[in-house]
Amino acid sequence: MIDPHELWLVIIALGVGSFALRFMFLGLVGRRELPEWALRHLRYTAVSVLPALVAPLVVWPSATGGQTDPARLAAASVALCVGLFTGRVFAAILSGFATLYAMLWLVG
Amino acid sequence: MSSTPSSAYWRGVRDGLPFLLVIGPFSLLFGVVATEAGLNVLEALAFSVVVIAGAAQFAALQLLQDNAPTLIVILSALAINLRMAMYSASLTTHLGAAPLWQRALVAYFTVDQSFALATATFEKERDWSLAQKVAYFFGCVTPICPMWYVLTVVGALIGNTIPPEFALDFALPITFIAMIAPMLRTVPHLAAAGVAVTMSLVLAGLPLNLGLLASALLGMIAGAQAELWVNRKLAKEAQG
Numbered sequence: 001m002i003d004p005h006e007l008w009l010v011i012i013a014l015g016v017g018s019f020a021l022r023f024m025f026l027g028l029v030g031r032r033e034l035p036e037w038a039l040r041h042l043r044y045t046a047v048s049v050l051p052a053l054v055a056p057l058v059v060w061p062s063a064t065g066g067q068t069d070p071a072r073l074a075a076a077s078v079a080l081c082v083g084l085f086t087g088r089v090f091a092a093i094l095s096g097f098a099t100l101y102a103m104l105w106l107v108g
Numbered sequence: 109m110s111s112t113p114s115s116a117y118w119r120g121v122r123d124g125l126p127f128l129l130v131i132g133p134f135s136l137l138f139g140v141v142a143t144e145a146g147l148n149v150l151e152a153l154a155f156s157v158v159v160i161a162g163a164a165q166f167a168a169l170q171l172l173q174d175n176a177p178t179l180i181v182i183l184s185a186l187a188i189n190l191r192m193a194m195y196s197a198s199l200t201t202h203l204g205a206a207p208l209w210q211r212a213l214v215a216y217f218t219v220d221q222s223f224a225l226a227t228a229t230f231e232k233e234r235d236w237s238l239a240q241k242v243a244y245f246f247g248c249v250t251p252i253c254p255m256w257y258v259l260t261v262v263g264a265l266i267g268n269t270i271p272p273e274f275a276l277d278f279a280l281p282i283t284f285i286a287m288i289a290p291m292l293r294t295v296p297h298l299a300a301a302g303v304a305v306t307m308s309l310v311l312a313g314l315p316l317n318l319g320l321l322a323s324a325l326l327g328m329i330a331g332a333q334a335e336l337w338v339n340r341k342l343a344k345e346a347q348g
Contacts, residue, residue, distance in 0.1 A: 045328060
């Protein structure tokens with residue numbers, strides 16, 4: 001059992017800490033101009049953080065206990081290709097899921 | 109095409125709606141897992157409202173159940189959320205001139221989806237005013253964040269596991285890939301994503317999610333360096 005006092009301590013500390021992280025630059029830097037080298041790096045935040053977050057989940061999915069799974073690999077590849085070539089987010093999501101379910105049905 | 113803040117807001121709502129497909133199962137699952145860990149509905153809801161970050165919430169809950177020391181629970185979950193500081197820095201370049209109360213609200217609602225949507229759209233709509241950008245951001249979070257709270261409660265009330273055949277664990281990877289792929293239009297963007305992916309796999313063993321941060325930083329450096337390289341090449345061609 002989780003101790004309720006510990007639980008609330010964690011919830012509040014995480015809430016305060018997460019807000020501080022989110023507010024760190026928005027709040028402190030505000031309208032001040034950031035130097036060009038900083039902007040040059042920040043342009044690539046999204047295309048760095050999100051792929052780095054996702055890649056291990058694709059290669060070692062938690063649902064299979066970390067075993068590489070052909071269905072999930074195929075779904076990720078299809079979503080990537082459709083997104084790259086059509087530029088449409090929703091088409092990429094749908095084709096990814098279609099591939100995942102088709103593969104799980106075929107294999108499983 | 110949006111010419112007023114109001115139309116930018118509604119475009120944000122439209123763009124945010126599909127992400128209910130991801131947020132929905134994810135928050136439902138959090139409610140379910142939270143009840144299984146012994147939390148009541150109020151505690152599960154408080155978790156989602158106060159922290160509002162799925163991956164960190166799941167990690168904290170897991171560590172609490174494993175009886176990890178409180179400080180380790182907090183630090184590990186915050187390490188997962190460190191990427192929010194990068195999002196914050198990135199959003200500041202677009203929204204930094206907004207009034208403080210708006211920036212505080214933007215900060216609270218900075219999640220993977222709102223950040224990814226806003227960045228992608230701001231890159232396309234370069235002539236948007238500050239008011240349009242702020243309106244678009246809040247449009248994106250309008251369908252997403254309230255449902256995050258509501259479905260946590262629903263999940264906590266159901267208290268039953270969603271059948272594993274639905275493979276909902278993979279909703280998050282598919283959506284993020286779908287959001288990022290259309291942004292990979294230039295050599296620097298491709299370099300950033302390529303380096304980030306490779307390094308995240310190489311550094312996956314690092315504790316406290318440090319692999320994610322290190323590989324993200326390396327990806328950003330790769331993108332910046334590739335941009336300098338492309339610019340030098342263009343300058344040379346213009347001269348010759």
